[in-house]
Amino acid sequence: MIESLxxxxxxxxxxxxxxxxxxxxLTLIFGMMDVINFAHGALYMFGAYFGLLxxxxxxxxxxxxxxxxxxVGAIGAAIEIFSLRPLYGRNPLYHILLTFGLAIMVxxxxxxxxxxxxxxxxxxxLLAGSVSVGxxxxxxxxxxxxxxxxxxxxxxWVAIERSDLGILMRASAHDTEMVxxxxxxxxxxFTGVFVFGSVLAAVAGVLLGASRSVHPGMGFGVIxxxxxxxxxxxxxxxxxxxxxxxxxxxxxxxxxLIAPALTDLFIFALMATVLVIKxxxxxxxxxxx
Amino acid sequence: MRSVTDLxxxxxxxxxxxxxxxxxxxEALSAQGRLAALVVAAVLAAFAPIAQAFEPFWxxxxxxxxxxxxxxxxxxxxxxxxxxxxxxxxxxxxxxGYAAAILVREVTSNALVVLPLxxxxxxxxxxxxxxxxxxxxxxxxxxLTLAFAQMFYxxxxxxxxxxxxxxxxxxxxxxxxxGIPLYEAVGIDFTSRLLYFYLALVLVMLSFALLVxxxxxxxxxxxxxxxxxxxxxxxxxxxxxxxxxxxxxxxGGFAGLAGGLYVPFQSVAQPGLLHWTISGELxxxxxxxxxxxxxxxMLGGAFVIYLEERLAEFATWEIILxxxxxxxxxxxxxxxxxxxxxxxxxxxxxxxxxxxxLRNYIEKVRG
Numbered sequence: 001m002i003e004s005l006x007x008x009x010x011x012x013x014x015x016x017x018x019x020x021x022x023x024x025x026l027t028l029i030f031g032m033m034d035v036i037n038f039a040h041g042a043l044y045m046f047g048a049y050f051g052l053l054x055x056x057x058x059x060x061x062x063x064x065x066x067x068x069x070x071x072v073g074a075i076g077a078a079i080e081i082f083s084l085r086p087l088y089g090r091n092p093l094y095h096i097l098l099t100f101g102l103a104i105m106v107x108x109x110x111x112x113x114x115x116x117x118x119x120x121x122x123x124x125x126l127l128a129g130s131v132s133v134g135x136x137x138x139x140x141x142x143x144x145x146x147x148x149x150x151x152x153x154x155x156x157w158v159a160i161e162r163s164d165l166g167i168l169m170r171a172s173a174h175d176t177e178m179v180x181x182x183x184x185x186x187x188x189x190f191t192g193v194f195v196f197g198s199v200l201a202a203v204a205g206v207l208l209g210a211s212r213s214v215h216p217g218m219g220f221g222v223i224x225x226x227x228x229x230x231x232x233x234x235x236x237x238x239x240x241x242x243x244x245x246x247x248x249x250x251x252x253x254x255x256x257l258i259a260p261a262l263t264d265l266f267i268f269a270l271m272a273t274v275l276v277i278k279x280x281x282x283x284x285x286x287x288x289x
Numbered sequence: 290m291r292s293v294t295d296l297x298x299x300x301x302x303x304x305x306x307x308x309x310x311x312x313x314x315x316e317a318l319s320a321q322g323r324l325a326a327l328v329v330a331a332v333l334a335a336f337a338p339i340a341q342a343f344e345p346f347w348x349x350x351x352x353x354x355x356x357x358x359x360x361x362x363x364x365x366x367x368x369x370x371x372x373x374x375x376x377x378x379x380x381x382x383x384x385x386g387y388a389a390a391i392l393v394r395e396v397t398s399n400a401l402v403v404l405p406l407x408x409x410x411x412x413x414x415x416x417x418x419x420x421x422x423x424x425x426x427x428x429x430x431x432x433l434t435l436a437f438a439q440m441f442y443x444x445x446x447x448x449x450x451x452x453x454x455x456x457x458x459x460x461x462x463x464x465x466x467x468g469i470p471l472y473e474a475v476g477i478d479f480t481s482r483l484l485y486f487y488l489a490l491v492l493v494m495l496s497f498a499l500l501v502x503x504x505x506x507x508x509x510x511x512x513x514x515x516x517x518x519x520x521x522x523x524x525x526x527x528x529x530x531x532x533x534x535x536x537x538x539x540x541g542g543f544a545g546l547a548g549g550l551y552v553p554f555q556s557v558a559q560p561g562l563l564h565w566t567i568s569g570e571l572x573x574x575x576x577x578x579x580x581x582x583x584x585x586x587m588l589g590g591a592f593v594i595y596l597e598e599r600l601a602e603f604a605t606w607e608i609i610l611x612x613x614x615x616x617x618x619x620x621x622x623x624x625x626x627x628x629x630x631x632x633x634x635x636x637x638x639x640x641x642x643x644x645x646x647l648r649n650y651i652e653k654v655r656g
Contacts, residue, residue: 036428038569081654082654083615083619085653085654085656086619086649086650086653086654087618087619088653090622091622093576094576094618094622096569096572096573096576097572097573097576097577097614097617097618098614098615098618098619100569100570100572100573100614101573101610101611101612101613101614101615101618102611102615103611104607104610104611104614105607105608105610105611105612105615106611107607107611108605108606108607108608108609108610108611109608111607112605112608187656220566224439224565227432227435228436231429231432231436235428235429261447262443262447262449264439264443265440265443265444265447265449268436268437268439268440268443269440271432271436272421272433272436272437272440275425275429275432275433275436276421276424276433279424279425279426279429279433280429281429
């Protein structure tokens with residue numbers, strides 16, 4: 001009992017912190033540009049598939065973990081410059097249509113190029129096997145995902161809270177016009193944030209691609225999880241996204257212990273409860289009710 | 290952050306379609322528009338037997354287009370008209386669909402009994418979702434509707450009712466319910482595709498007329514007022530939440546009706562009806578068609594279904610469909626309704642306008 005509970009906790013934290021990588025991009029992009037980015041899940045999926053491609057071609061998981069996010073970052077830049085940028089200043093509702101269209105496109109491309117069947121990125125041999133964590137035997141790879149994701153999230157946290165770039169990002173999110181008036185090229189900041197979010201999502205895609213399966217529906221699957229996280233945390237709140245991601249990871253893991261089929265129900269019930277009590281989310285600042 | 294309600298207002302301002310939208314107080318659908326709607330209905334009615342004779346497949350497609358036109362109409366009433374962005378309309382669509390499936394299989398295939406009950410189940414589900422959701426505004430309202438709708442999806446997908454009641458199958462879980470017979474009513478057997486098409490056409494036109502009527506009623510004006518300035522309406526003493534809830538429930542009823550029409554026609558009810566991607570596609574239909582006009586989204590709905598059907602034979606249909614959405618949103622942001630109105634008002638400059646849009650795009654990309 002204690003053992004399975006502990007195992008679920010570890011698993012939940014691991015899933016949560018990796019989902020936080022996906023949710024971070026989503027919430028930053030929303031906070032800054034008011035863009036509800038339905039294509040974010042597609043970028044996560046691209047990360048997994050390019051990871052698969054690189055891992056197959058070069059035979060190295062580590063190269064996949066570095067190269068795939070770079071490719072996806074470039075794709076993110078192209079998406080931002082050629083499709084989102086012409087829409088700034090227009091009604092953000094259009095972004096729903098645009099990014100929904102992009103997500104459908106990417107799904108089509110993935111089916112076309114890689115086929116519809118489900119696959120898995122081979123985890124590196126270095127991380128094969130299991131270790132004992134207290135009374136629990138736990139796969140080394142999952143532990144690696146937990147540690148790496150935590151390190152990345154911590155780094156992002158420090159970057160956003162402490163660095164000049166992070167201050168610029170938050171300022172642009174807070175008052176775009178003012179930052180623009182101060183002579184800073186807000187457009188480039190936007191592109192940068194979008195690329196940054198894309199890269200993080202792609203890293204999560206590669207990491208989870210070796211523990212969950214890689215299939216064409218994964219983009220639309222993760223986007224809903226990420227939305228729930230971002231909404232529970234409060235739209236645009238980075239801190240909120242991380243706490244909510246951990247919460248959701250744990251709900252998924254514990255839910256799998258209690259009633260595996262109903263985990264999604266628990267997630268949405270949690271989201272509904274939070275929103276009914278505090279409509280702007282846990283760390284939301286904007287007035288919603 | 291701006292609220293979605295503001296955005297809906299902006300969007301109408303950019304579209305600037307006279308008669309059909311405009312500021313609060315204007316008639317929904319001008320006399321000219323009514324005539325156009327009647328002409329479209331008459332043309333469809335006349336075309337149906339021809340389609341039946343030459344290409345029965347067309348009749349199938351047209352019926353599905355009608356169902357989704359109705360569904361898009363229901364969403365436009367609550368989003369375009371009352372300013373509430375629902376991201377959970379698939380739940381009401383599915384509720385109507387499953388209600389129809391269960392009733393037709395277990396009780397009666399009389400359309401006069403089943404269809405009202407399908408609509409009613411849409412009202413009930415919308416009432417439930419709405420009761421919680423109207424507490425929040427804008428994008429949070431959208432997310433609440435999404436959350437509750439997904440809960441219904443999970444309930445249907447896992448066949449929770451059967452688990453709780455110990456029955457073998459109620460929603461049929463993952464597989465859904467199939468082999469659902471078609472309707473009959475007042476001695477007419479709707480198993481003929483042609484008759485079913487007429488049934489759908491009549492119901493869609495009636496729903497359209499009814500919603501236009503509601504939109505023009507004092508109730509509709511109040512909704513418009515809430516959309517334009519919620520605070521003011523509250524100060525004037527209106528119970529804003531109650532109005533929103535009623536509007537949402539009415540809309541849910543029409544979505545349920547669409548589900549009730551769709552499921553026997555397809556002869557299956559599967560959980561996919563309630564999936565959030567249907568709600569997402571609906572929003573796309575609205576934006577493509579031109580929201581807030583009531584008729585635009587109907588065109589949008591029909592157009593998207595048509596595209597999906599035509600493209601289904603290509604292996605790359607998702608890529609093409611996605612590209613169409615992207616191109617429309619960048620180059621024709623007013624949607625079909627806006628483009629039609631703009632070409633009607635100014636046919637000579639259509640080419641010039643297209644050229645300008647392209648130059649505008651390049652300029653914006655350069656920054």
